[in-house]
Amino acid sequence: xxxxxxxxxxxxxxxxxxxxxxxxxxxxxxxxxxxxxxxxxxxxxxxxxxxxxxxxxxxxxxxxxxxxxxxxxxxxxxxxxxxxxxxxxxxxxxxxxxxxxxxxxxxxxxxxxxxxxxxxxxxxxxxxxxxxxxxxxxxxxxxxxxxxxxxxxxxxxxxxx
Amino acid sequence: xxxxxxxxxxxxxxxxxxxxxxxxxxxxxxxxxxxxxxxxxxxxxxxxxxxxxxxxxxxxxxxxxxxxxxxxxxxxxxxxxxxxxxxxxxxxxxxxxxxxxxxxxxxxxxxxxxxxxxxxxxxxxxxxxxxxxxxxxxxxxxxxxxxxxxxxxxxxxxxxxxxxxxxxxxxxxxxxxxxxxxxxxxxxxxxxxxxxxxxxxxxxxxxxxxxxxxxxxxxxxxxxxxxxxxxxxxxxxxxxxxxxxxxxxxxxxxxxxxxxxxxxxxxxxxxxxxxxxxxxxxxxxxxxxxxxxx
Amino acid sequence: xxxxxxxxxxxxxxxxxxxxxxxxxxxxxxxxxxxxxxxxxxxxxxxxxxxxxxxxxxxxxxxxxxxxxxxxxxxxxxxxxxxxxxxxxxxxxxxxxxxxxxxxxxxxxxxxxxxxxxxxxxxxxxxxxxxxxxxxxxxxxxxxxxxxxxxxxxxxxxxxxxxxxxxxxxxxxxxxxxxxxxxxxxxxxxxxxxxxxxxxxxxxxxxxxxxxxxxxxxxxxxxxxxxxxxxxxxxxxxxxxxxxxxxxxxxxxxxxxxxxxxxxxxxxxxxxxxxxxxxxxxxxxxxxxxxxxxxxxxxxxxxxxxxxxxxxxxxxxxxxxxxxxxxxxxxxxxxxxxxxxxxxxxxxxxxxxxxxxxxxxxxxxxxxxxxxxxxxxxxxxxxxxxxxxxxxxxxxxxxxxxxxxxxxxxxxxxxxxxxxxxxxxxxxxxxxxxxxxxxxxxxxxxxxxxxxxxxxxxxxxxxxxxx
Numbered sequence: 050x051x052x053x054x055x056x057x058x059x060x061x062x063x064x065x066x067x068x069x070x071x072x073x074x075x076x077x078x079x080x081x082x083x084x085x086x087x088x089x090x091x092x093x094x095x096x097x098x099x100x101x102x103x104x105x106x107x108x109x110x111x112x113x114x115x116x117x118x119x120x121x122x123x124x125x126x127x128x129x130x131x132x133x134x135x136x137x138x139x140x141x142x143x144x145x146x147x148x149x150x151x152x153x154x155x156x157x158x159x160x161x162x163x164x165x166x167x168x169x170x171x172x173x174x175x176x177x178x179x180x181x182x183x184x185x186x187x188x189x190x191x192x193x194x195x196x197x198x199x200x201x202x203x204x205x206x207x208x209x210x
Numbered sequence: 211x212x213x214x215x216x217x218x219x220x221x222x223x224x225x226x227x228x229x230x231x232x233x234x235x236x237x238x239x240x241x242x243x244x245x246x247x248x249x250x251x252x253x254x255x256x257x258x259x260x261x262x263x264x265x266x267x268x269x270x271x272x273x274x275x276x277x278x279x280x281x282x283x284x285x286x287x288x289x290x291x292x293x294x295x296x297x298x299x300x301x302x303x304x305x306x307x308x309x310x311x312x313x314x315x316x317x318x319x320x321x322x323x324x325x326x327x328x329x330x331x332x333x334x335x336x337x338x339x340x341x342x343x344x345x346x347x348x349x350x351x352x353x354x355x356x357x358x359x360x361x362x363x364x365x366x367x368x369x370x371x372x373x374x375x376x377x378x379x380x381x382x383x384x385x386x387x388x389x390x391x392x393x394x395x396x397x398x399x400x401x402x403x404x405x406x407x408x409x410x411x412x413x414x415x416x417x418x419x420x421x422x423x424x425x426x427x428x429x430x431x432x433x434x435x436x437x438x439x440x441x442x443x444x445x446x447x448x449x450x451x452x453x454x455x456x457x458x459x460x461x462x463x464x465x466x467x468x469x470x471x472x473x474x475x476x477x478x479x480x481x482x483x484x485x486x487x488x489x490x491x492x493x494x495x496x497x498x499x500x501x502x503x504x
Numbered sequence: 505x506x507x508x509x510x511x512x513x514x515x516x517x518x519x520x521x522x523x524x525x526x527x528x529x530x531x532x533x534x535x536x537x538x539x540x541x542x543x544x545x546x547x548x549x550x551x552x553x554x555x556x557x558x559x560x561x562x563x564x565x566x567x568x569x570x571x572x573x574x575x576x577x578x579x580x581x582x583x584x585x586x587x588x589x590x591x592x593x594x595x596x597x598x599x600x601x602x603x604x605x606x607x608x609x610x611x612x613x614x615x616x617x618x619x620x621x622x623x624x625x626x627x628x629x630x631x632x633x634x635x636x637x638x639x640x641x642x643x644x645x646x647x648x649x650x651x652x653x654x655x656x657x658x659x660x661x662x663x664x665x666x667x668x669x670x671x672x673x674x675x676x677x678x679x680x681x682x683x684x685x686x687x688x689x690x691x692x693x694x695x696x697x698x699x700x701x702x703x704x705x706x707x708x709x710x711x712x713x714x715x716x717x718x719x720x721x722x723x724x725x726x727x728x729x730x731x732x733x734x735x736x737x738x739x740x741x742x743x744x745x746x747x748x749x750x751x752x753x754x755x756x757x758x759x760x761x762x763x764x765x766x767x768x769x770x771x772x773x774x775x776x777x778x779x780x781x782x783x784x785x786x787x788x789x790x791x792x793x794x795x796x797x798x799x800x801x802x803x804x805x806x807x808x809x810x811x812x813x814x815x816x817x818x819x820x821x822x823x824x825x826x827x828x829x830x831x832x833x834x835x836x837x838x839x840x841x842x843x844x845x846x847x848x849x850x851x852x853x854x855x856x857x858x859x860x861x862x863x864x865x866x867x868x869x870x871x872x873x874x875x876x877x878x879x880x881x882x883x884x885x886x887x888x889x890x891x892x893x894x895x896x897x898x899x900x901x902x903x904x905x906x907x908x909x910x911x912x913x914x915x916x917x918x919x920x921x922x923x924x925x926x927x928x929x930x931x932x933x934x935x936x937x938x939x940x941x942x943x944x945x946x947x948x949x950x951x952x953x954x955x956x957x958x959x960x961x962x963x964x965x966x967x968x969x970x971x
Contacts, residue, residue: 051216068216068259069660071246082580083573085786087736088818090247091314092400095736103287103316109243110317113216114261123573136571140563148570149577149737149786157312178399179311183736183787211660 053116057081058125064112072098072115073107076122083123083152087181094180097153098122104160106179123152126159134200135159138193146184154180158194166202170195211250218261222347225262225374230349234371238262240283241317243310244326253365268321268376271295277382282321282375287312289320299380301389301408302336308393309333311400321375324360327367330429334361335408336391338426338434340384348373361433387412387422388497392485396472403429404473405481407461409489411444413497420449420494425457430465430482437461437486444490454490458483566784577784578740578756579815586742587616587655589804589814590662591797592669593824594644594651597680597893598693599673601642604652609665617655617807618665624799625772631762631794632864633701635694636896638770638799644673645693645858648824648895653797655804655812678893682832682855685890693858693891701856702864702889704871706943709882711838714847718838722918726835726911730855731828733900737786738821743801744811751805753798754781758788763795770799790899791825794861826861826898829854829889831870831907835915843923843930847882850874850911854889854897854904861898863889870904875943876912877953878934883943928961 050065057076066075073096076084087095089108096107099121126133135155138144145151154177161168161176168176173194174187182190219225229236236258239245248254262268268283271292278298280289286306289295295303309315309323309332323333324344334357342357346369357378360367369375389410395401406428411420423444425437440461447453467478569575606618621627621641628634640649652669656662679685685699693699715721741755751773757763760782768775785792797814805812816825834851852870856863871887916934920927935953942948961967 067213067660069211069213069249071211077580081573082576085577085737086579086815087738090250090818091243091310093736094311094313097313100316104313105317106243106313109246109314111216111239111242111246111259111261113218114242114263123571127572132568132571136568139571140567143564143567145564145567145570147735147737147785147787148566148575149735151570152573155571160312175399176312179313181734181736183734183789212664213660 051113051116053112055112055115055117056119058121066112068111068113070112071108072100072105072110072112072120075112075115076107076120081122081124085149085152087149087153092181093150094153094157095150097156097180099156099160102160102163104157104179121156121159123155126155133159134197135162135194138197138200139190142189142193142196144185144189144193150180150182154182154190158197162194162198162201166198168195168198173198211246212255214249214256215258216261217258218264220264222265222267222374222376225260225265226347226349226372228258228260229372229374232258236260236371238374240268240319240322241285241314243314243318244322262374268374273298274379275382276379278380278385280320280378280380282324282377283319284321285317285319286310286315286323290315298385299336299340299389301339301391301410305332305336305391305393305406305408308391308395308403308406314400320378324357324378325367325369325375327361327363327365327433329364329432329434330403330406331434332393332403332406332428334434335406335426335428336389337378337380338436339389339408339410339424340380340387341424343379343381345376345379346373347376352376354379358436363432384410388493390489390492390496392489392492394481394485402472405429405467405478405485407482407485407489409486409493411449411490411493411497413449413494418449420444420497423490425461425486425490427461427465427482427486430467430478435464437464439464440486449494451487451491454487454494455483457490458486461486575784577737577786578742578754578813579737581742581754581783581813583742583744583811583813586811586813587657587804587808588659588662589653589655589797589801589812590659590666591639591650591800591814591820591824592652592654592666592671593820594640594647594649594673595671596644596673596675596678597647598676598678598691599644600676601640601644601651602672602674603670605670606652608668608670609654612656612661612665612668614657614661615654615665616657616810617804617812618652618669619800619803619807620652623803623807624770626770629766629770629795629799630860631862633860634769635697635701636859636861643676646823646893646895648820649858650797650800650824653800653804655808655810680892680894682830682853682890682892685892686853686888693893699891700888701860701891702867704868704885704887706871706883706885708880708884708943709847711847711849711882711884714882715836715838715849718846719841720919720922721836721838722915722922723834723836724915724918726831726833726914728831728833728907728910730830730895730897731900732822732825733787733789733791733827734821735785735787735789735791738816738818739792739796739825740813740815741796741798741801742811742813743798743805745802745806745809750777750779751802752779752781753802754783755795755798756783756785756788756792757795757798758785758790758792759794762793763798766795767799767802770795771802789901790862790903793899794826796825823895825895826900827857827895828900829856829863829866829897829904829907831855831904831911833874833908833911835911837915837919839919839923841923843919843925843933845878845880845934848875848880848884850883850885850887850908852885852887852908854887854907855892855894856889857892857894857896859891859896860889861896862903863897866897866899866904868904869902870908872942872944873905874908874912876909876916877936878912878931879936879940880934880943885943928957928966931957
């Protein structure tokens with residue numbers, strides 16, 4: 050067993066886990082089930098979370114590797130009940146049909162917009178190339194990310210408010 | 211996933227010692243994007259993973275008096291964003307941009323890409339086209355070998371089970387050498403290369419001839435290869451579309467691509483010809499400041 | 505509320521009528537039966553005017569919880585004491601099962617139950633033919649067949665336990681090519697049943713006469729590949745028994761009532777003792793139209809006396825869930841010089857894989873649609889569904905329609921090229937009109953295929969230079 054200390058969505062958490070535990074498994078064991086397991090080999094992006102601000106596939110990161118890091122998941126996107134501009138835009142554009150790929154896509158999009166809220170559609174496509182969606186199709190998703198970015202840019206990059 | 215032990219090493223020497231003490235069932239791990247899948251698929255069954263991702267000596271991208279040094283832990287994202295890579299070896303960033311997707315590029319390292327030694331790896335051709343050297347650390351200390359001699363076959367390198375890759379060096383003479391990377395996959399994002407190729411060359415200002423042409427091909431043989439006959443052909447003939455096309459044909463004769471569900475061998479041969487020509491043509495444009503130059 | 509409806513539906517006949525009905529019910533004032541003073545108004549639907557919601561922006565009701573990560577799919581649900589199941593799968597495409605030794609797995613710490621095909625009360629299911637075992641008992645018919653299953657306190661232990669189950673097989677000759685499977689001498693996969701298990705024939709007019717009169721007869725074989733649905737959420741279910749021996753199953757299944765009936769049949773349990781709880785589904789596309797491991801989970805849960813969850817791995821999805829049928833399609837079409845279709849002969853061979861699943865439905869639909877949206881007076885369709893030792897094909901978006909569409913539209917292009925006719929013109933020449941009969945004699949209404957073609961051609965600039 051190894052001990053891991055991870056700050057998840059601003060909250061310090063600690064656990065004793067078998068070394069082969071992935072970050073995805075640990076997060077879900079902590080009850081943060083918004084992050085999904087889709088393929089368990091880094092292809093679908095349903096398990097995307099931010100590790101120290103960088104998007105990673107939770108299924109390809111060992112919990113031990115995340116020790117001492119800060120992790121953001123979809124559950125941390127809205128603050129005090131106020132939706133993140135991405136969540137608002139995804140709702141308005143009907144970008145989440147079955148919704149299973151959504152949490153991962155939102156986190157990939159967050160990494161992009163945090164660095165570059167004015168990202169172009171082609172930059173958005175590159176940023177989301179590791180996230181597969183099978184129901185909605187990508188048009189509504191890309192439109193929503195672009196709109197959320199514009200909103201964030203108008204608020205000086207601030208996401209909530 | 212099958213159980214294994216996990217230890218983090220904080221220096222190269224400690225990592226090597228742990229690997230030797232637990233050889234052959236310990237494996238070094240950095241970005242883990244390949245290793246975890248290999249374990250899940252039963253391709254490897256390590257009893258211990260040695261996390262080397264915190265070793266400072268393996269990090270960084272810097273100019274030294276010998277050239278451009280890239281620590282084996284440099285991630286593809288770091289390569290893509292590095293101003294030094296952009297200035298001295300931009301084709302390497304082009305190659306890294308085609309590896310996996312953002313999530314895998316954020317974790318996956320260039321060193322790990324080389325160590326995986328899968329024939330289609332995208333990290334090798336540009337480095338080989340720039341005659342890169344790699345430093346290896348083992349029980350006998352450090353050793354430097356040419357990257358072209360690093361690969362032994364599919365998933366096999368000279369590292370064995372108890373040595374680690376420290377860094378890659380692009381020699382000073384090749385910094386800024388005109389280089390182009392081309393890859394063909396079945397989709398734009400997250401695709402393995404059916405074929406990848408890097409070409410580099412100098413153009414002699416006096417004669418207008420190409421010199422020191424290098425053509426490195428991936429996914430066409432059990433390991434990344436140099437199309438040496440095609441390289442010599444380009445150096446020996448007047449540069450231009452005709453020469454580059456012929457070089458593509460020669461390169462294809464040096465390759466032994468596989469026939470599998472992704473593409474037939476015949477299709478891959480066509481791809482080698484076309485991509486080699488395009489890579490040479492673009493490298494030549496860069497060298498001569500042509501319309502496609504950087 | 506009535507006012508709002510009125511606002512939205514002011515000018516449509518149907519909605520006015522509905523409004524009248526609503527008023528009547530209002531008058532009834534909560535009585536059990538609505539008293540109607542006048543006879544109910546005649547509802548007269550008007551095509552494309554009857555649903556005022558169409559074209560309006562409405563937020564999806566489940567959008568917000570999807571976006572906050574609150575939505576609970578099956579893998580997000582946990583019951584107290586819940587175990588995890590894994591299925592041991594075949595190593596052969598076709599083999600007799602000589603023995604299954606589960607003793608080592610059963611002895612492992614953390615393993616709470618193991619079942620094999622012999623534990624299934626009625627070991628067969630299927631929407632048309634009950635030719636599929638829940639867990640293979642005497643024979644495996646494809647690589648994805650389950651032969652045993654384990655429930656353990658963790659997924660990892662279940663995985664390890666599955667590896668310790670020893671199965672001895674006697675390999676049998678396998679058939680992978682549907683055309684070979686049709687041969688009389690081919691090994692019979694579900695012996696003594698023939699490999700051709702469904703045939704659909706449509707005959708209309710006289711195709712041979714039409715070919716004789718045609719200026720051009722084109723013949724070509726088209727084939728399509730197997731396609732997996734790849735829902736991002738893999739198949740998932742949880743089974744739990746209460747102390748009065750009633751079963752509750754949470755499942756991502758699309759057809760819950762069918763699943764309930766299949767559970768009742770395979771578990772030999774009165775249907776009123778089974779509750780199937782449908783949940784949020786992370787993508788279906790027809791791939792979650794049948795039970796997969798639900799009865800297995802129920803058996804494991806009953807044996808272990810604890811709830812059991814089962815989630816397919818991505819590998820399971822590819823080898824063990826249904827796929828889209830690969831088709832081999834022989835098309836022969838006779839046309840006049842002007843491009844008018846005189847007759848068409850079609851032979852379809854659908855590779856159904858190891859089990860029938862929804863092949864009946866898919867093949868029927870493919871046969872009916874195989875002439876395309878075109879008037880074909882002389883038609884002969886001969887369609888077969890065939891067993892092979894591969895992952896079974898079942899329902900997937902379109903039920904056989906995309907395969908034949910690929911064939912008939914490809915052949916339309918070939919004919920157009922051969923006759924030097926514009927591909928759009930040849931389609932307009934042959935396309936259905938209002939009142940055209942379908943190949944099976946249905947008189948078609950609301951036919952807009954020509955409008956659609958023309959609108960599409962206009963929008964993407966078909967007639968512009970360079971096209």
